[in-house]
Amino acid sequence: MKRSIALWLCGALLLAFVLELGSGASALSLPGALADLWQGRDSVASLILVELRLPRALLALLVGAALGMSGAALQGLLRNPLASPDILGISQVGALAAVLVLYYGLSSRAWFVLPLAAVAGSALAVLLMFGLNRRHGDSATIILCGIAISAVAGSLISLALNFAPNPFAMQEIYYWLLGSVANRSRAELLLALPFLLLGMALLWRQRAFLDALTLGEDTAHTLGFDTVKAPRLVILGCACCIGAAVAVSGNIGFVGLVVPHLLRPLVQARPSLVLQWSPVGGALLVLLADLTVQRLPGAQELQLGVLTSALGGPFFLYLLFRHRAWFR
Amino acid sequence: MSAPLLQVNELTLCVGAHTLLQGCAFTLQPGELLGVIGANGAGKSTLLKALAGLLPVSSGTITLQDQPLASVSGQERARRLAYLEQQPQSCWPLAAERIVALGLQPQLTESATRQRIAQAMAATGCDGLQARPFPTLSTGERLQVHLARVLAADTPLVLADEPTAALDLWHQHHLLQTLQAQCRQGKGMVVAMHELDLAARYCSRLLLLHQGRQVACDVPARVLTPALLAECYRVRAHIDETGALIYEGQL
Numbered sequence: 001m002k003r004s005i006a007l008w009l010c011g012a013l014l015l016a017f018v019l020e021l022g023s024g025a026s027a028l029s030l031p032g033a034l035a036d037l038w039q040g041r042d043s044v045a046s047l048i049l050v051e052l053r054l055p056r057a058l059l060a061l062l063v064g065a066a067l068g069m070s071g072a073a074l075q076g077l078l079r080n081p082l083a084s085p086d087i088l089g090i091s092q093v094g095a096l097a098a099v100l101v102l103y104y105g106l107s108s109r110a111w112f113v114l115p116l117a118a119v120a121g122s123a124l125a126v127l128l129m130f131g132l133n134r135r136h137g138d139s140a141t142i143i144l145c146g147i148a149i150s151a152v153a154g155s156l157i158s159l160a161l162n163f164a165p166n167p168f169a170m171q172e173i174y175y176w177l178l179g180s181v182a183n184r185s186r187a188e189l190l191l192a193l194p195f196l197l198l199g200m201a202l203l204w205r206q207r208a209f210l211d212a213l214t215l216g217e218d219t220a221h222t223l224g225f226d227t228v229k230a231p232r233l234v235i236l237g238c239a240c241c242i243g244a245a246v247a248v249s250g251n252i253g254f255v256g257l258v259v260p261h262l263l264r265p266l267v268q269a270r271p272s273l274v275l276q277w278s279p280v281g282g283a284l285l286v287l288l289a290d291l292t293v294q295r296l297p298g299a300q301e302l303q304l305g306v307l308t309s310a311l312g313g314p315f316f317l318y319l320l321f322r323h324r325a326w327f328r
Numbered sequence: 329m330s331a332p333l334l335q336v337n338e339l340t341l342c343v344g345a346h347t348l349l350q351g352c353a354f355t356l357q358p359g360e361l362l363g364v365i366g367a368n369g370a371g372k373s374t375l376l377k378a379l380a381g382l383l384p385v386s387s388g389t390i391t392l393q394d395q396p397l398a399s400v401s402g403q404e405r406a407r408r409l410a411y412l413e414q415q416p417q418s419c420w421p422l423a424a425e426r427i428v429a430l431g432l433q434p435q436l437t438e439s440a441t442r443q444r445i446a447q448a449m450a451a452t453g454c455d456g457l458q459a460r461p462f463p464t465l466s467t468g469e470r471l472q473v474h475l476a477r478v479l480a481a482d483t484p485l486v487l488a489d490e491p492t493a494a495l496d497l498w499h500q501h502h503l504l505q506t507l508q509a510q511c512r513q514g515k516g517m518v519v520a521m522h523e524l525d526l527a528a529r530y531c532s533r534l535l536l537l538h539q540g541r542q543v544a545c546d547v548p549a550r551v552l553t554p555a556l557l558a559e560c561y562r563v564r565a566h567i568d569e570t571g572a573l574i575y576e577g578q579l
Contacts, residue, residue: 079419212430214420215474219413222380223430224406269420269461 001267001277009280013061016287020057021049023294028053055189060181060290061283062189063249066196066241068282069275071256072263073203076210076271077234080139084257085242088143089150090125091253094239094246095176096153096160097121103164115195119243125149126235178305179252181290192244199240200279206234207272214271253305255282258312261319285312331394332357333485333516334379339388341378348374352388352542354535356516358484361508363531364520365551367561370537372520373414376489379518380411392485407433410481412488416474421461424454424473431477448480449473452506467494475503479510486510486517492526504530524565525573528552536560 022030026048033045067085074083074090085091098118101107107114128149133142157176161169209230212220221227245252259281260274267273289307296302334356341349349371356362364372377383379390381397390397392408400408410431418427428445436444449455454472457465465473471491478486488507492500500523507517508530521527527534528548535545538560544551552573554566564576 208434214418214422215427215430215477216413216417216419218377218380218382219411219416221382221402222406222409222411224403226402264420268423268426270422270426271420 001273005266006277009277009284013280013284013287016284016291017057017061019291020060020287021053023291024048024053024056051186055186056181056184056290057287059184059189059192059248060286062192062196063181063245063252064255064283064286065279066200066245066282067252067255068259068278068280068285069200069203070238070241071258071282072260072271072275072278073206073210073234073238074256075260076213076275077231078139078142079213080143081261082143082257083139083146084254085122085238086251086253087150087257088125088129088146089148089153090122090146090238090242091246091251091256092150092153092157093125094118094122094243095251096157097124097243098247099157099160099164099176103161103166103169105165111191115191115244115247118247119195119240122243122246123236123239125153126239130235174303176250178303179246179250179308180293180301180304181249181286182293182301182304184248188248192248195240195244195247199237199242199244202233202237202240203275206230206237207275209234210271210275249304251305252286252308254309254312255285258308258316259285261316262312265319332391333393334518335389335391336379337389337391339375339378339390340386341374341383342386347540349378349537349540350542352535352537354542354545356485356518358514358516359511360516360532361511361530362516362518363527363534363548364518364537365522365524365527365534366537369539370560371540372537373489374540375535375537376411376487376518376520380409380487381405382411406481406483408483409485409487410478410483412474412478412486412491414489414493416470418462418470421463423458424460424462424465424469425449425458427462427473428476428480431479431481433481444480444482445476448476451479451510452476453502468496468499471495471503472499475506479506484515486515488517488519490520490522492521492523500526524552524557525567525571528567528571528573 028045028048033049036043036046037049071084074088075081097120098114101113101117129142129145132145154177158173161173209225212223212225217227259278263277263281264274267277285308289304289311292307293302293304332355336352336354339349339352352375364375366372374383378385392400425445428448429441432441432444449458452472452475454469454476457469457473471494475491491503495503504526507519511517531548533546534548534551536543536551536556543560544556552567557563557565558579562579564579566574568574
């Protein structure tokens, strides 16, 4: 990637993060709140900043990064530009598991039950997808399989919320199906953080494998990579990232699909570099979407997933027609 | 004489009830260019895949430089052998030089990396294509790029599966001359091919497979006999005194 583009990306991410800290329901002077914080004064402004704004901004950043990175890893692993957490149904099964433990009372047993259930759900989705295709599993079949899983899980989420003992559960369908980082606190951030970091670290370690896999499984094997173990680690990393993201922010669609595509032409299509920059791109897209969501007029805040699709979609279409050769 | 690069002993490979290879046995010394020939479905690709460690062996042994192939670690194996697939691919539009770079060991310095890439691409005649995305390359150019990747790895053993199949006459000869030059520097190569006249001209020895069995492994003149060609290829043919393959009819 050209240095100037890399700097622009990082600068835009920093700017979006600061803007996200400065925006919210109540008016807040960011310099004033920072000054209070610096001097150790417990003002309302500093409390809002630390307890509300910072967790939301960090969550948007981390969830976006994790989704972008999983999208890049899945596209690299399946060697197919259609792969992404939401198209393959990994997000939906993770969300279904989260909904089940959240509304049927299990999540109050221990802090890790919710994220772990979502991670397990995501892992189940991937295992199902790859397990069904263990023989003759070309990537198109795996993806079709994922689309079916995604549809089933999406409807089961609605069904589970419909039957939930909690009378307000039904209103949260949109949250789980479209995703949001609104009203998140430090507790949610800490809940997801270990799994997000673990997942991203696992994926990061497989970047050389994803490069080699470009040349096919056989060639990757002769280049010294373990073509049995490495894909499993990629799958585990994706399950951790997607499950933890879904557990605290619902199913934010489109980020995992679109971000690697936006970045691929900038890094000469190298899977390791797509993997390296997708967290930055994903974080930026989710922050921008959340900034927009907070500024849109309307009685109720729009769900984040609506905006990631609305922002990413047209740009994606533009790229698709502009650089047809890249997508083949 | 130095230790053999490769020793294959009574190699048998079965998948389910099918026996794909049976009783293959040969030794490859440094400097040798061994051609693997045989009709379609004779087991050429299977043999090469087994030698590359891609297929589990049912019985017999493959020894790679005094060590059983199965016990060589992935990274160590990648240092000792490089493998060129029958239809080399790149599922993302990588630049040609990035594909060559994938053959290199990661611990090289940046300048050494660049030098090795340039050398390998020059050796296979694809210098000038460095920045070209893979999908824009012709079949012959794709092969040159992948061969450059294999040569850049600088492994003592090279396995190539029908590298000449999709090439024109000039490129076929150019490629085999490149491989021959590499062998003179002490490498060993096992190359599957269909072109018997090229095999006769460039290979130091030929291994003839027929229905998974090794029928012969010897110098070309003793393998490409009318009797063996009739048995394995169902043709009446012979190699004349100029080294050209004369085809007389089907059997």
